[in-house]
Amino acid sequence: MTVLTDSSKELRLRRINRVRTIRGSLAIEGNNLSEEQITAILDGKRVIAPPREIQEVRNAIAAYDRFDDWSVESEADLKDAHGVLMAGLIDEVGMYRRSGVGVIAGERVIHMAPPADRVPALMQDLFSWLGATEDHPLIVSSVFHYEFEFIHPFADGNGRMGRLWQTLILKGWNPLVADIPVESLVFEHQEEYYDALQQSTNNADSAPFIEFMLRMVLNAVSSATPQVDPYVTPQVKALIEAISGEMSRDELQTALSLKDRKSFRELYLKPALEEGLVEMTIPDKPNSRNQKYRLTEKGQLAVYI
Template structure:
């Protein structure tokens, strides 16, 4: 259906300091992109797009009803999956061992801290959306959480940008940039308009989430962190509209599988082809929801597999740990002692037995804070990402 294309406008370029190449220093004008105001626009998918949209809604509902309601650990599992994949799109990939150490409070790399921050920001946005309308303050608060690990970025976090930014091209000017978002003076009004759109209840749910994401990325309201917050925006709208109650659809894994296609579809949206982006998100939702159901089944089978491997005694510390590993796949000795209700020595012995059995893996050998992780749970994170990637590329 018809959707207004972004406009381009020539603007003066007056940087505070002339830096970069000769071409950078000589730049006097730039072409910025001006997204349309969408707060009151209507959207109704039809034909192939409508069918994909309906199938996607059914896939999410099936995942939620089939596993979200009775497999509680799936919620945290999918949150981690979505946040880690979203970080990878931004070229932040600590690996699950480093992620686990950071999550458990151990020594963490900068990349691991960033991935943990992405989880925290996503949780904040989704939780807030589940209790009321989505506000600009929700987005600003999530942005502060996302940027907190970076000292320099954190100083300007949680605020709408007051400078011109761009994607690609030079480090110093928008020359040869792939995309130049609207000037900072237009961003507050565009964001107010987007918040109106995001809180409407008269739009097809998934289409609303897809279009809000594309509009957010086009506005690019922050100096940094737009990708992660924009993708979290999708999950927030799905929660706000009640399509999800517990689970998070791991859409970022589908986008990660073919980033060129993802960015190309954002370009289509900017050229007025909103149907293309809605269909892209709907199709990705189908693939990710189906793959997540496979992971849910695999996770649900793990406790029995662990018990067959270890054969724990009834009411033993080993049995108590196995019963909680899906809920707490990363733990230290204190956590183990709380779960087992035993002495520190007995908790350590149980942890060591499960490690010897290959169920746990030691992530940090620190004497002060030794950290273990349930290997099978994190292996399933990789398996889910790979499965989504295969489904996505097989159906291009």
């Protein structure tokens, strides 16, 4: 009975987060439908609202339902996803743009995209990099998102496509990320989102945008799992930055240049374990002489912030 109850709670949480994600991504693009209205559409109920906004929600629901069909390294799948996400909204679905476009926030021009004739080659280069890079998926997803927005390959829908593909890349790292409402936090920090894009473009350096997106991912993980505090002490921060793969207690103390075992345990190891940033390799035998420690997914997130 407990297993069934826990499963029901998990499905309900995933559903709530999916609605929040869809609302956040579409709200950035000017869609005014509420979470209640999106939930009603998800349930197949009638909603009184502008037809275009209803279509946007239906498309987003269909796109997230297709996640398992698409490969992040496939340019053809990216175009297919655009076709699903923008069906009935524009004529040029699933194909790269044939004219100039820009990123505009209100009356402010954030970025003028490269000429349309350069898009195919730029996108091919981006996917070649995506298939070859060995960087951490947290970094890779953010870099891809920024470069995608810089190229702005489609006539419309680039913002929601960039966020969708970043989520898909992160899903390959950890399937749970697909159900964490990162996009709702991006919407809440919309000005920072555009500022990070503009700053990265002005500096010819994607670092500001990467830092912003990583902060949104960490905050989303924390809000979805509120028992984990993202604000760690300097000691815990030093510990998680020192961990590489699986390490024993002695190896960790050596890496941190610490000799006092009690101090290491109380100030470094114990808080990191309690915060869910570090886990034991043999959790059922905490005092085993073969015990080692490694970062959890949340710990890996915290390292990059």
